[in-house]
Amino acid sequence: MHNWNDMIITKPFQRVIDVSSGDPHRAGMPPLSFARQVLAVCLYPKLLKESSFPVDVRQRAEKLLGACNGGSVGSYSASSCGIPQIQKSVAEFITKRDGGVASDPEDIIFSSGSQRTLKLVLHLLSSGQGPTQTGVLTPLPCPHTLPILLDEVGVKLVPYRLLEERGWTLELEELHRALKAARRHCEPRAIYISNPGNPTGHVQDLKTIEEVIRFAASERLVLLVEEVYQDSVFGQDKKFLSYKKVLFEMGASYSERVEMVSFHSISAGTMGECGLRGGYMEVINMDLLVKNFLTSMQGPCSPPVLPQLALEIMVNPPSPGDASYEVFTQKVETLTQNAQRACEFLNGVPGMSCQQAMGLYPCLHLPAEIIQEAKRSGLRADVLYCKKFLEEEGVCLGPGSENGHDDENYHIRLCISAPAAVLEDVLKRLQSFHLRIQDRHH
Amino acid sequence: MHNWNDMIITKPFQRVIDVSSGDPHRAGMPPLSFARQVLAVCLYPKLLKESSFPVDVRQRAEKLLGACNGGSVGSYSASSCGIPQIQKSVAEFITKRDGGVASDPEDIIFSSGSQRTLKLVLHLLSSGQGPTQTGVLTPLPCPHTLPILLDEVGVKLVPYRLLEERGWTLELEELHRALKAARRHCEPRAIYISNPGNPTGHVQDLKTIEEVIRFAASERLVLLVEEVYQDSVFGQDKKFLSYKKVLFEMGASYSERVEMVSFHSISAGTMGECGLRGGYMEVINMDLLVKNFLTSMQGPCSPPVLPQLALEIMVNPPSPGDASYEVFTQKVETLTQNAQRACEFLNGVPGMSCQQAMGLYPCLHLPAEIIQEAKRSGLRADVLYCKKFLEEEGVCLGPGSENGHDDENYHIRLCISAPAAVLEDVLKRLQSFHLRIQDRHH
Numbered sequence: 001m002h003n004w005n006d007m008i009i010t011k012p013f014q015r016v017i018d019v020s021s022g023d024p025h026r027a028g029m030p031p032l033s034f035a036r037q038v039l040a041v042c043l044y045p046k047l048l049k050e051s052s053f054p055v056d057v058r059q060r061a062e063k064l065l066g067a068c069n070g071g072s073v074g075s076y077s078a079s080s081c082g083i084p085q086i087q088k089s090v091a092e093f094i095t096k097r098d099g100g101v102a103s104d105p106e107d108i109i110f111s112s113g114s115q116r117t118l119k120l121v122l123h124l125l126s127s128g129q130g131p132t133q134t135g136v137l138t139p140l141p142c143p144h145t146l147p148i149l150l151d152e153v154g155v156k157l158v159p160y161r162l163l164e165e166r167g168w169t170l171e172l173e174e175l176h177r178a179l180k181a182a183r184r185h186c187e188p189r190a191i192y193i194s195n196p197g198n199p200t201g202h203v204q205d206l207k208t209i210e211e212v213i214r215f216a217a218s219e220r221l222v223l224l225v226e227e228v229y230q231d232s233v234f235g236q237d238k239k240f241l242s243y244k245k246v247l248f249e250m251g252a253s254y255s256e257r258v259e260m261v262s263f264h265s266i267s268a269g270t271m272g273e274c275g276l277r278g279g280y281m282e283v284i285n286m287d288l289l290v291k292n293f294l295t296s297m298q299g300p301c302s303p304p305v306l307p308q309l310a311l312e313i314m315v316n317p318p319s320p321g322d323a324s325y326e327v328f329t330q331k332v333e334t335l336t337q338n339a340q341r342a343c344e345f346l347n348g349v350p351g352m353s354c355q356q357a358m359g360l361y362p363c364l365h366l367p368a369e370i371i372q373e374a375k376r377s378g379l380r381a382d383v384l385y386c387k388k389f390l391e392e393e394g395v396c397l398g399p400g401s402e403n404g405h406d407d408e409n410y411h412i413r414l415c416i417s418a419p420a421a422v423l424e425d426v427l428k429r430l431q432s433f434h435l436r437i438q439d440r441h442h
Numbered sequence: 443m444h445n446w447n448d449m450i451i452t453k454p455f456q457r458v459i460d461v462s463s464g465d466p467h468r469a470g471m472p473p474l475s476f477a478r479q480v481l482a483v484c485l486y487p488k489l490l491k492e493s494s495f496p497v498d499v500r501q502r503a504e505k506l507l508g509a510c511n512g513g514s515v516g517s518y519s520a521s522s523c524g525i526p527q528i529q530k531s532v533a534e535f536i537t538k539r540d541g542g543v544a545s546d547p548e549d550i551i552f553s554s555g556s557q558r559t560l561k562l563v564l565h566l567l568s569s570g571q572g573p574t575q576t577g578v579l580t581p582l583p584c585p586h587t588l589p590i591l592l593d594e595v596g597v598k599l600v601p602y603r604l605l606e607e608r609g610w611t612l613e614l615e616e617l618h619r620a621l622k623a624a625r626r627h628c629e630p631r632a633i634y635i636s637n638p639g640n641p642t643g644h645v646q647d648l649k650t651i652e653e654v655i656r657f658a659a660s661e662r663l664v665l666l667v668e669e670v671y672q673d674s675v676f677g678q679d680k681k682f683l684s685y686k687k688v689l690f691e692m693g694a695s696y697s698e699r700v701e702m703v704s705f706h707s708i709s710a711g712t713m714g715e716c717g718l719r720g721g722y723m724e725v726i727n728m729d730l731l732v733k734n735f736l737t738s739m740q741g742p743c744s745p746p747v748l749p750q751l752a753l754e755i756m757v758n759p760p761s762p763g764d765a766s767y768e769v770f771t772q773k774v775e776t777l778t779q780n781a782q783r784a785c786e787f788l789n790g791v792p793g794m795s796c797q798q799a800m801g802l803y804p805c806l807h808l809p810a811e812i813i814q815e816a817k818r819s820g821l822r823a824d825v826l827y828c829k830k831f832l833e834e835e836g837v838c839l840g841p842g843s844e845n846g847h848d849d850e851n852y853h854i855r856l857c858i859s860a861p862a863a864v865l866e867d868v869l870k871r872l873q874s875f876h877l878r879i880q881d882r883h884h
């Protein structure tokens with residue numbers, strides 16, 4: 001996320017559009033009105049009398065206020081773990097999502113966003129220097145915020161490559177290769193997974209997840225699983241499977257042993273509430289000291305109330321028959337259409353190819369001349385590409401090198417959670433720019 | 443804060459009232475409607491059209507939304523430090539409060555509540571074991587959450603006693619005594635100040651603050667100053683002076699040298715928004731690494747938006763002429779009256795005495811028999827007193843031993859931020875209970 005507006009003087013566009021990272025409201029995406037209405041009523045309960053609000057909004061607000069100490073969002077949560085009823089709601093959501101594999105409310109720790117909590121967990125895992133420094137197996141490409149985060153907590157990024165030609169799959173042999181190579185210069189203690197993958201959109205299948213779990217078990221690695229895009233699986237033939245579900249279906253020898261933290265967030269998916277800062281971790285088989293530390297570093301005084309309420313709404317969105325159901329499904333619909341549209345469109349641009357997902361990560365086939373030009377200016381070609389696109393078209397994309405890609409395959413990162421018209425504008429500009437770039441060099 | 447409701451079976455009261463800690467909304471205190479209205483509008487901007495909201499509410503909401511990325515509370519803040527305009531607002535508030543002593547927006551770090559940030563700062567200061575363990579000079583009595591917090595981060599509590607007979611003043615000789623005594627078994631690295639004092643309500647004068655600053659300078663102690671009750675000075679002849687102002691008026695040899703963190707919070711005072719979790723630190727002369735750590739541990743992705751907006755409202759409450767000014771002053775008025783009423787009332791109860799403040803901390807003169815009874819049951823007399831009061835009258839007070847008082851002076855802690863009728867009920871119950879206790883033993 002850059003602030004490019006400052007540098008613009010006279011350009012063939014009115015304002016800069018930033019689709020380089022998932023911040024939908026910044027890109028002008030309307031919020032989920034059900035969530036905002038419920039939270040507004042909770043803040044100012046006199047709005048309960050507002051008949052313009054749908055009835056399910058008022059019912060939900062009353063229910064949530066009933067769970068707050070003193071019936072007010074202004075009170076500290078009942079415990080340092082948060083509001084017990086909401087911890088329970090989250091556990092029920094997980095149990096239902098996982099087809100009955102039970103979730104224990106005690107394993108749910110609220111967070112002020114998944115990135116901060118991931119940082120805390122990594123901070124706990126971090127130790128040593130040189131050959132004893134903690135390493136974390138990290139996919140390439142990975143979320144663009146991750147390399148910085150690992151660096152900040154003093155953890156070594158141990159890369160394992162995802163296979164683009166098979167649709168960004170994770171291959172077991174590659175994990176073994178990466179681990180073996182890493183053991184020479186650090187101590188790998190965890191494996192990080194993003195599923196559905198940021199930025200690739202790839203959704204892991206049962207076999208892969210089982211392989212990763214077996215690998216983590218035999219190599220004694222903590223599993224750190226970001227599953228923040230679990231409600232953003234837009235391809236027809238794919239289905240999100242949680243690591244937790246698979247772990248528990250593999251039997252006690254795994255489910256009682258493998259240490260795992262699964263992260264979810266209200267920032268991602270249909271909710272997209274990045275500014276509220278909220279989420280949860282489900283913490284499995286971790287040392288009690290670690291759990292207590294994670295809880296208490298949120299506190300000491302209990303987590304913020306409003307993000308907890310937003311989380312409750314995320315895990316219990318309006319359902320068929322509710323007054324707000326239609327508005328809710330419209331939002332899901334918009335995201336689905338955006339994902340389809342952008343993917344089809346970009347695959348139709350000569351020299352681009354990508355998969356359908358919440359974020360797109362198309363591969364660029366660049367003319368040799370631009371790669372040369374980049375080299376001369378000491379930049380990577382994807383960075384130069386993004387720089388030119390910003391200057392010529394006023395759109396901020398993310399270069400794949402921010403996602404850890406440092407080879408001769410060039411990618412750009414583009415988030416589709418924007419109003420359809422904005423996205424269409426971005427796509428058209430990208431197409432004409434890309435063709436221009438190719439033409440210039442023919 | 444305990445959850446006592448569970449243990450009640452048949453009692454001469456309908457519900458338990460908890461006035462043991464400052465959680466006003468839990469005690470049924472109505473929120474500041476201006477703040478709640480503005481936040482509700484920011485969450486659901488269609489309410490801007492709601493003509494039932496005062497015009498200054500709508501204006502403020504528009505202004506605040508204008509400061510948010512994409513005009514939405516749903517976007518990440520512009521920087522990891524938060525929303526720049528609000529950082530600036532806070533610095534302006536401080537500058538004005540301190541009669542022109544400048545505050546630099548870069549020194550303002552937003553927090554998710556002052557306790558969590560205090561914990562982070564202490565975590566940074568904490569090191570060593572045995573005689574090298576970090577110690578922090580801590581007033582007795584201190585906020586009841588502090589001893590646990592120090593313990594959790596592995597810091598030794600080095601007590602300095604406040605002088606009750608002089609109205610809970612801080613005496614320089616006592617600081618020297620405490621420091622000298624402590625140096626035998628730990629390494630004191632900071633001094634913690636609560637001003638206005640929790641739980642005593644004492645407001646420090648210029649001379650005291652200067653003495654503390656000189657002491658911190660010559661002994662190379664970091665000054666950790668909780669000034670969360672700065673807008674809650676209810677006595678007629680007292681005035682809040684910030685450590686920052688005094689420090690800078692003492693000249694460059696102090697203002698460029700003494701390391702200081704001042705904490706403020708939206709949980710305290712007129713605002714009382716404990717559930718939102720927000721506040722700020724002003725960080726003076728601290729190492730840049732420390733500042734960066736404090737910023738980044740909030741992040742990595744920027745602090746929550748709504749608490750920042752609430753903070754902006756706290757530092758810029760409605761002013762004379764604004765539509766919401768009257769409602770705002772009513773709230774201040776209620777708190778002032780509560781503080782006066784409670785103080786006068788308790789000073790009128792035989793065997794009790796206290797000072798006027800946001801929280802009251804009356805001294806109890808207990809009959810010898812109850813002290814004996816407590817000893818027999820292995821409890822401190824203040825704890826037994828609170829236990830009996832809860833059982834007989836359904837009101838939860840805080841025993842002074844939670845505030846670090848461990849001598850033969852007994853105190854109770856009572857927060858006055860409750861609706862006037864609730865407070866009146868509590869006072870009456872306390873009076874009749876206290877007289878009953880005395881009678882039983884005559």
Ligand SMILES: Cc1ncc(COP(=O)(O)O)c(C=O)c1O
Pocket residue numbers: 022112113114115116143194198226228264265266267268274277278279743
């Ligand atoms: C991989 C990944 N993790 C986490 C998040 C959300 O982070 P946070 O919950 O800290 O806002 C995102 C973006 O929405 C993401 O892509």
Ligand SMILES: Cc1ncc(COP(=O)(O)O)c(C=O)c1O
Pocket residue numbers: 301464554555556557558585636640668670706707708709710716719720721
């Ligand atoms: C001394 C002291 N510090 C801090 C707070 C507020 O803590 P927080 O900002 O974490 O809610 C209070 C209570 O309001 C307090 O009495």
